[in-house]
Amino acid sequence: MNNLTHKPRNTDELAERISQFFTVYEMQQQGDNVYFYVIPKEALLGVKENNNSGDAPIEPNVVYQKLWAAFAEKGYQFAFKNELGEQILIGTPFKPVKERRWINVVLALATFITTMVMGSFLFGADPISNLSDVLKGIPFTLAIMTVLGAHEAGHYIVAKKHGMNTSLPYFIPFPSIVGTMGAVIRHRGPIPNRKALFDVGIAGPLIGLIVSVIVTVIGLLQPPVANTPDGLQIQLGIPPLFELITRIIPAANTSFMHPVAFAGWVGMLVTALNLIPAGQLDGGHVLRAMIGEKASRVSTLMPVALLFTGGYMILIRNLDGSMWVFWGLLLTVFAASGHPRPLNDDIPLGRGRMVLGIITFFLGLLCVTLVPFQIQ
Structure with a gap:
């Protein structure tokens, strides 16, 4: 991934919330987007087991359920991707709806x-x-x-x-x-x-x-x-x-x-x-x-x-x-x-x-x- 810089400021609290379910081993930024490189913890893997999914990859909707509120509170929407063997949470700032x-x-x-x-x-x-x-x-x-x-x-x-x-x-x-x-x-x-x-x-x-x-x-x-x-x-x-x-x-x-x-x-x-x-x-x-x-x-x-x-x-x-x-x-x-x-x-x-x-x-x-x- 090109043109990545060090992690942006004011993301430590968000990383702390993410750490309930993932180990965050790297944070980077491209433009306004924040990239969290993560490894699932047992707290999230337990959800997979309860859903009888065996060794199948973690479903994005499970991640979304767990972390949507945490990202929203900080003004981000996010996507979860598996890319080249790495699992990445990508936070994108909300585009505020112009209220009349x-x-x-x-x-x-x-x-x-x-x-x-x-x-x-x-x-x-x-x-x-x-x-x-x-x-x-x-x-x-x-x-x-x-x-x-x-x-x-x-x-x-x-x-x-x-x-x-x-x-x-x-x-x-x-x-x-x-x-x-x-x-x-x-x-x-x-x-x-x-x-x-x-x-x-x-x-x-x-x-x-x-x-x-x-x-x-x-x-x-x-x-x-x-x-x-x-x-x-x-x-x-x-x-x-x-x-x-x-x-x-x-x-x-x-x-x-x-x-x-x-x-x-x-x-x-x-x-x-x-x-x-x-x-x-x-x-x-x-x-x-x-x-x-x-x-x-x-x-x-x-x-x-x-x-x-x-x-x-x-x-x-x-x-x-x-x-x-x-x-x-x-x-x-x-x-x-x-x-x-x-x-x-x-x-x-x-x-x-x-x-x-x-x-x-x-x-x-x-x-x-x-x-x-x-x-x-």
Whole structure:
């Protein structure tokens, strides 16, 4: 190999991680690429034996599973090659995806405006007749964007911790009853292992729910708001967790709820929907990490269960079950594509994460109400 120089600086920590599975006997550099000449250790050879591969060469995917996260944390992607009897790990710096962050900013500002407009209606104002009345919706805007932002921030921070490539949150402005359809972030590249899949999937709902509870408590401590324009009334279905909080907060009123408390209620509904264990929802990620490929069976049955629930509410109970029909149809399409397999799908989560997963799904059930809201 020509034009090789001595090892670059700042690769010692990476070499230390590699040394868990390989003996590194030489490091060199060509341009931006780093070359690690290695010999497998027993820790990696044991993987080969467990896979019943006998004396066959070590498969690149085994190496990739073990070391992808270590290289990603240092800003490298890598390849594993057998060349002239030598085994080489080649680290290549990631080419950063150019983020158009102005889109995130514009969408956040637009969502701030749409939630403020809808929030002003919730406070009994009429911004159509008096434009300045729109400012009355600011408390609701701050509350709902904090709840949604906390959920996505949980995903973002934990994904970065695991060396995953992810975008900043995209808020979605929409002329709904709350002025938004939520927020999303985009993950690019592979999932390193089941622990990363679990941590990223569960962080959003847990952090979002904690903030939702805080916002709910703050809202319930405020004076209730009884008047909305033209007598518009929204009858909310109260989930068990929200009901529990109202029993703790003195003089809490759910008949005429303060808009900030309503933002907390929305956060609980978002948590419940995201924890549905199907497809690419947070609940789908968490269940896939917990039970592996068996999660695909649950993901397949979940849309049927939601459609049955919606049909039961509409046909038998004569109640509005349209939301469950919508989600059932939505998941019928999106759950069919399956779930991406983590690079390292063999390492179990451990008891702590399994218990946390069960607790989180239970908390999600406490946020469910069969008829979330009715407009009267």
